Amino acid sequence: MKILPGGICQAGTTRVNKTGGWRNFKPVYNYDLCIKCKLCELLCPDSSVIPREDGFFEFDYDFCKGCGICENECPKKAIDMVLEEK
Amino acid sequence: MPRENKLDKEKMVVVEGSYAVAHAVKTCRPNVISAYPITPQTHIVEDLSQFMADGEIPNCEYINVESEFSALSALVGSAAVGARCYSATTAQGLALMHEVLFNMSGMRLPTVMTIVNRALSAPINIWNDQQDSISQRDTGWIQLYAEDIQEISDMTAQAYKISEDKDVLMPAMTCMDGFILSHVYEPVVLLEQDLTDKFLPKYEPEYTLDPKDPLSYGAFADPNYYTEFRYLQEQAMQNALKKIEDVANEFYDIYGRYYGGLIDEYRTEDADIIIMAMGSVIGTVKDVIDKLRNRNVKVGLLKVRAFRPFPADAIRNVVRDAKVIVTLDKNITLGLNEGALCTETKSILYNTDINVPVIGYMLGHGGRDIKVDTIERIIDEAHEVIRNGIKTESQFIDLREEIL
Numbered sequence: 282m283k284i285l286p287g288g289i290c291q292a293g294t295t296r297v298n299k300t301g302g303w304r305n306f307k308p309v310y311n312y313d314l315c316i317k318c319k320l321c322e323l324l325c326p327d328s329s330v331i332p333r334e335d336g337f338f339e340f341d342y343d344f345c346k347g348c349g350i351c352e353n354e355c356p357k358k359a360i361d362m363v364l365e366e367k
Numbered sequence: 368m369p370r371e372n373k374l375d376k377e378k379m380v381v382v383e384g385s386y387a388v389a390h391a392v393k394t395c396r397p398n399v400i401s402a403y404p405i406t407p408q409t410h411i412v413e414d415l416s417q418f419m420a421d422g423e424i425p426n427c428e429y430i431n432v433e434s435e436f437s438a439l440s441a442l443v444g445s446a447a448v449g450a451r452c453y454s455a456t457t458a459q460g461l462a463l464m465h466e467v468l469f470n471m472s473g474m475r476l477p478t479v480m481t482i483v484n485r486a487l488s489a490p491i492n493i494w495n496d497q498q499d500s501i502s503q504r505d506t507g508w509i510q511l512y513a514e515d516i517q518e519i520s521d522m523t524a525q526a527y528k529i530s531e532d533k534d535v536l537m538p539a540m541t542c543m544d545g546f547i548l549s550h551v552y553e554p555v556v557l558l559e560q561d562l563t564d565k566f567l568p569k570y571e572p573e574y575t576l577d578p579k580d581p582l583s584y585g586a587f588a589d590p591n592y593y594t595e596f597r598y599l600q601e602q603a604m605q606n607a608l609k610k611i612e613d614v615a616n617e618f619y620d621i622y623g624r625y626y627g628g629l630i631d632e633y634r635t636e637d638a639d640i641i642i643m644a645m646g647s648v649i650g651t652v653k654d655v656i657d658k659l660r661n662r663n664v665k666v667g668l669l670k671v672r673a674f675r676p677f678p679a680d681a682i683r684n685v686v687r688d689a690k691v692i693v694t695l696d697k698n699i700t701l702g703l704n705e706g707a708l709c710t711e712t713k714s715i716l717y718n719t720d721i722n723v724p725v726i727g728y729m730l731g732h733g734g735r736d737i738k739v740d741t742i743e744r745i746i747d748e749a750h751e752v753i754r755n756g757i758k759t760e761s762q763f764i765d766l767r768e769e770i771l
Contacts, residue, residue, distance in 0.1 A: 284588075284592060284595055284596065284599075285574070286475045286536060286596075286599050286603070287473065287474040287475035287476070287536070287574075287584060287585065287596075288473070288474065288583075288584065288585045288586045288587075288588055288596060289474075289475075289574050289582055289583070289584055289586075290582065290583050290586050291581075291582060291583070292581035292582055292583050293581070294583070
């Protein structure tokens with residue numbers, strides 16, 4: 282990649298840089314407990330909580346950095362942070 | 368080659384230095400002005416706001432802000448959308464801009480800012496020295512220093528042309544001594560609108576912020592990329608060396624006025640003693656040189672117009688055959704007991720075949736007058752160095768020991 286003076290670049294290029302690799306713990310839903318309250322979607326700082334047609338959500342592991350905010354905020358404890366093993 | 372400075376007496380008017388600068392800014396057709404008033408810069412921004420109120424600056428926004436930090440931050444955004452930007456400040460105000468100075472040069476945004484040089488607090492002092500701009504030398508701003516009101520006025524247009532050049536794209540400070548130049552009335556030729564429109568083309572940047580075609584400026588550069596951005600900034604400064612000379616010549620061709628490019632020389636031919644200085648003290652030094660030349664003292668002046676980029680080659684060429692170099696500094700690097708011009712001059716002579724002693728004098732701090740007899744005393748001491756070598760490499764020359 283060539284650089285431009287001043288660090289000028291196309292906008293929206295964070296889509297190319299998949300930051301999911303920074304994660305130590307990955308969030309996993311327990312759909313039996315989830316009440317579809319959408320707090321996880323609202324509070325995710327990386328827009329990595331993706332709504333599904335059935336009203337539940339799933340994680341975009343390409344960009345989820347594993348910050349755990351969703352687990353912390355979930356009122357039904359429906360999200361577990363599971364150690365990432367590669 | 369020294370050039371005759373052709374001042375058209377028909378065009379001359381007597382105005383305050385600040386007015387001449389404000390008028391020059393107006394003539395350069397800025398699109399955004401943002402500044403916060405601070406002594407002794409105030410008259411420049413007052414005059415500009417008067418021009419705005421009178422509708423004399425078309426297609427321009429004057430942004431009122433709550434601090435110098437905001438003033439320059441507003442210009443970062445404005446320059447990124449392709450506006451020709453202007454600000455002015457001094458001392459504590461410039462210090463408050465410190466972080467944004469790096470942002471502006473790092474994003475390679477052309478801008479011109481007049482620095483009305485003033486001492487830094489504490490103790491509080493509103494009078495002139497050059498500690499404020501010298502302290503910002505590593506921020507990636509071009510720094511030019513003017514000798515008189517005519518030069519600082521004309522330098523404004525020159526600075527835009529240098530800063531906006533596609534091979535440079537670095538912001539520029541034009542520095543004038545506070546009060547000594549900003550508040551003095553002198554006969555000057557105000558920057559001519561018709562000639563300026565010929566000299567200074569419209570600013571047309573290659574990239575601009577545009578919601579229809581979004582870009583990111585100053586984006587994240589991790590250790591894999593950051594070094595290359597710093598390298599490009601240094602390359603731009605090296606390109607500016609030539610551009611400053613070219614622009615001074617182009618200015619002469621159109622306006623007939625010339626003050627030197629990177630440097631200027633005054634009676635340096637055959638000079639044993641070469642005095643190096645920046646800013647308004649040049650006038651006093653020239654008077655002393657004329658007086659001493661009448662007594663066959665071989666002394667000359669090297670006026671440093673560009674402090675950043677530092678004109679190493681141009682200086683080496685002038686001082687090569689001198690017997691002693693004397694630097695005058697209205698600033699001090701505390702902990703080294705030297706002014707910046709002294710340090711830089713010594714550094715560009717090391718590792719060369721030039722072996723001329725350099726002695727530095729710090730003077731005129733916090734607005735203390737620099738008198739003719741002080742310069743004469745310095746030249747006497749320079750003679751002593753030629754005869755017996757250096758005893759004191761750098762010192763304050765106008766210290767009042769009786770109050771210590």
